[in-house]
Amino acid sequence: MAANWKVMASDRTPAKVAAERPLPPTSYAILGVLSFLDEMSGYDVRKYADASIAWFYWSPAPSQVYAELRRLRDRGLVDERKVAQDALRNKRVYRLTESGREALRSWIGNGHEGPILKHSPMLRLWAGHNDPAALGQVLDDYESWCRDMLEHLKWMRDEAEKVDAWRYPAVVARWGVRHYEAELGNVEAVRVDLKELEERRPSRTAPSRRGNSPKG
């Protein structure tokens, strides 16, 4: 059974299937960026994304931006136009089509995924059961990372609040400021938790052979 399903379903060519497949969130991030300006090159999209959404969503590699733009073009969500530049090499600029604007609007209204987190500092802490000595340093690093981010976000918020078209980005920047202010408090609380752990079991920098009750 199920031997030659490819033949049986041959009216659905790979190309057709690809065209029907829903776009990944990354595509919508690019559509979102394009919605702020009239026309952008791949380079512009990358720069804009880097300066606006990288801190809470995505920092694209150039190659991915170009590939995504081609796909959006093939689906009719953006228009491509070649521009000849007099000293520099030619470039392609992109603009949202009405269909692209509608796709973005529909994605905003119909999705419901939560945020995705990849929290290396907490992973170190989580797995740190045999190396208490290093964990203080992990927390110190993370705290200063948060402080840098907070400073950057305050500047970004102030910039965004100056421009009417950026009123929604400004709301997100304000969210970010509160987010990292809270996080700084949370780091302090983790420090207290850790200290309490270490008081309960006196400092053991190296893992002792007897400590972890090996079964074998």
Next chain:
Amino acid sequence: MAANWKVMASDRTPAKVAAERPLPPTSYAILGVLSFLDEMSGYDVRKYADASIAWFYWSPAPSQVYAELRRLRDRGLVDERKVAQDALRNKRVYRLTESGREALRSWIGNGHEGPILKHSPMLRLWAGHNDPAALGQVLDDYESWCRDMLEHLKWMRDEAEKVDAWRYPAVVARWGVRHYEAELGNVEAVRVDLKELEERRPSRTAPSRRGNSPKG
């Protein structure tokens, strides 16, 4: 120029280069999971990761777990052992080697990357400048997502606090509880910001043709 660099660098075979390349963080996540139990199958690793670190770090696909375990084995960071099961098919179980334990310890002590966030709800808000109507729903969905997560984390924290070997995971769970409690307050603040925006500019559900000052 630069025509046949491959020949010139021929003492560095692809295999050697791959072996020297630093492991991705994902590998350390698996080492971390393995550090909690004596021996685990690929299936076990996936289940354990799903139940412990998925919410703040990584939810692996089965295929990726198996591939990673093979790589860790090839580098000598885990030992592989085949186990014959009497009704079920054979399986392979893995155990940290001393070298693997050391690699994990060194990663914990020497890294400094910050967390990575991929926050779809905020992206919707950020790009939502032409669809104010949907944004309230986005916030409602996100708030209830946070509430579900918070409830789950409280349960997880209580479970972890019962077991001595999970004292560091328990610290991370407590961090998570505070994290999402703060986030719920932050959502409320975003709601206030949005309401203020809409009061300044009376409700405009459809984007008006004149609204966005198109340049062209």
Next chain:
DNA sequence: TTGCCCATGTAATTTGTTACATGATTTA
């Protein structure tokens, strides 16, 4: 006794990153 889920994987595809290429412009 058929259909679904558990436990074990492999194969194919897509996504994302790193390395490389090119030519002008600005800086040391």
Next chain:
DNA sequence: TAAATCATGTAACAAATTACATGGGCAA
């Protein structure tokens, strides 16, 4: 005048996800 940088990209590769395969146990 060499090195760095900006503004375009392309090619190769690694990571991650989705789809498929297999066989036993268990529930309808």
